Amino acid sequence: MLVWLLLWLSGVWGQTDMREKLLAFPVESSTSYVRISPDRIDQYSEASICMRFHSNLTRQYSLFSMSTQSKVKAFALYYDPESNNEFLLSVSDSSQVYTLQGNDFTQWTSLCATWNSSVWGLFINGKYYKSDLVPNVRISGDPCIVIGQAQNKHCGGFNELESFVGEMTDINMWDKALTDENMMDYFADNEMSGNVINWKALNYTLHGEVTIKPYVDPYPCVEVI
Template identity: 55%
Template sequence: MMEKLFAFPKESSTSYVRLYPELSGPFVEATVCMRFRSDLTRRYSLFSLATPKKYNDFLLFYYDTTYNQSSLWVSDKEQLYDVQGHNFTEWTSICATWSSKAQAVWIDGRKYNNNNIENGEISAGPIIIIGQEQDSYGGKFSEWKSFVGEMTDLNMWDKALTDDNVIDYFAGNEVSGNVINWKALTYTSYGDVSIRPYVDPYPCIPV
């Protein structure tokens, strides 16, 4: 998928992409990074990892412009981040990092910290979906939470990346995940999802 993107053209409960991880867990740390853009003004899911025990084992979610909050669920526990001032209709880079010591969401090089961390674990046997949020293990999708827009360069690691690692990702350096590797992606697409060329709109993000 190098220099390619997934395009989700319309609201749907049947269009999504399943990503097959190279590691099956369990995980005691994790990071997910991606680039996306969307004209949606309602809430939507960016990354949904469900396991047989927990449907929100690692979920990156956006609440609409009324709230303008990013939500990160880990092991069925939610933390909210106020992300006022970002325009997601333009290409946006986002990372979410989690460990037993720290949790944060980064947007275009800006870090939003959260220190209210509880020990947890992402269980083994993950199903990873983009385009929809899982309300059951691998299904129960809702049109009103579906993603509409474009998404690329999605990577996942079984560790919490350092600040320098995350900045490397935002700067467009060669950074590949060991759980999900965009450059060697294994996936299945369903419904109305297309693959298109991706041209990096910024050779570098200022940080």
């Protein structure tokens, strides 16, 4: 009973099957976020992240932030609608900027980001944005993975004006670059489980006002462009 109480007070819920659940970020804050413990801690020479989300925010915000002791933006996804509707994909403190077209993130959106030594890319509801001339980078060191805030230092430095407000679900990460077919499978609602972050067996800690809610349609069908 004491152990359960301590876990509840700390916000640690352990490994949980999150199917039919979502993460709700109700307010702008510098203290509300989810810390995820990866299933694998290793050096990465390629990786991918997929998620579904929606938000009514009209300012910049972070969707995914992984840092190490040496690289604040080891792997990060950042949206900036105020600057030409741009999306930033950062790996090992290097970034590629993608100018989006006609995206409405107020509706449920399916997103995948992937990178390796030759190609970095975003799939947003099936639309592909990619860069072929990319730096050959690696990620090494103990990762700190945060959802809902941008890390401006390792595991911290949060700014409420970069915080996410909205809902997320179906977050998975792999230690490989997904193929186009893999990502189209994700958009087609096939249940794909990551080997670094697995939504069906998620190790996480809630902080601040983030809550878990039921999701009546855990794999929303989105139109593939």
